[in-house]
Amino acid sequence: MSLPIAVLISGSGSNLQALINKMEDEILDVDIKMVLSNRADAYGLKRAQAYGIPTAVLSHKDFSSREDFDTEMVRILKEAEVEAVVMAGFMRIITPVFLNAFPGKIINIHPALLPCFTGVDGQGEAAEYGVQIAGCTVHFVDEKMDHGAVIIQAAVPAYPGEDPDDLRARILEQEHRILPQATQWLAQKRLTMNGRFVELEESDIEPAALDNKSLVNPPLEGRF
Structure with a gap:
């Protein structure tokens, strides 16, 4: 059974494309339920749309705090039935609000x-x-920037x-x-x-x- 994931991006989305390619080759057991970006001009959104993957744009500038921003991200992803999160060039530090919503299931590429x-x-x-x-x-994400336990x-x-x-x-x-x-x-x-x-x-x-x-x-x- 495929793991329902979200991919968070801020830019070109080449790592998103790598994930999509492996899905298309049927060697990656995930279902990308949502691609979310904090930037409306992120090219990765077009990559997702080309494969019919739902997308969302949520500008951090519209929120008064990181916690408020993360709360809305969690709402969007939970509504999409996401169970794990892959940060693929997402240029934001996340808070415990987000971490606690997906404990042990958030990874990042640095x-x-x-x-x-x-x-x-x-x-x-x-x-x-x-x-x-x-x-x-690639590491698990924690409260500090680029700090979580290393996977590979x-x-x-x-x-x-x-x-x-x-x-x-x-x-x-x-x-x-x-x-x-x-x-x-x-x-x-x-x-x-x-x-x-x-x-x-x-x-x-x-x-x-x-x-x-x-x-x-x-x-x-x-x-x-």
Whole structure:
């Protein structure tokens, strides 16, 4: 049975598209009940509409507090019968009002190897810092920004003096792999939080094909 989810976005929605693609390939056991954005001009809304996925726009500027904004988000998502939430480029910090509505069922993709380079431009900060390894992280969401327990990370090489956009592209390619995988694990109820550690229940699913462009842990499975 598919897990009813909402995807929260603020921009282009390329990670949303990665989720949709895996759904279309029938290898991701979720049903996207709603795509919600805090920005009316988010291109990801058009991506959702192209597949007949319901969308909603809720501007945080229309609310006097984060809690009021989150309360209305919860109302919309509960009305859509959403059970879990995937934050895919949603540029808002959520409050306990939202967390308590979906306990243990909110995940986020961040374009850096947490706990390093939290915030808006993790890729650019990594490039500016001169790291040799960069990457991305899917984690459970808690009250702090980019802080919750890590589910899966992918690492890619970074090269001295390269265009930050080249690094962003390598990281994004891995985001499109690890976010659907983490979402599938959530749908399969194979993730357990033990403090800051996330335990993945073992399965007999074949490992995904390896590539020489990244290091991913836990390893990807099947066609992810």
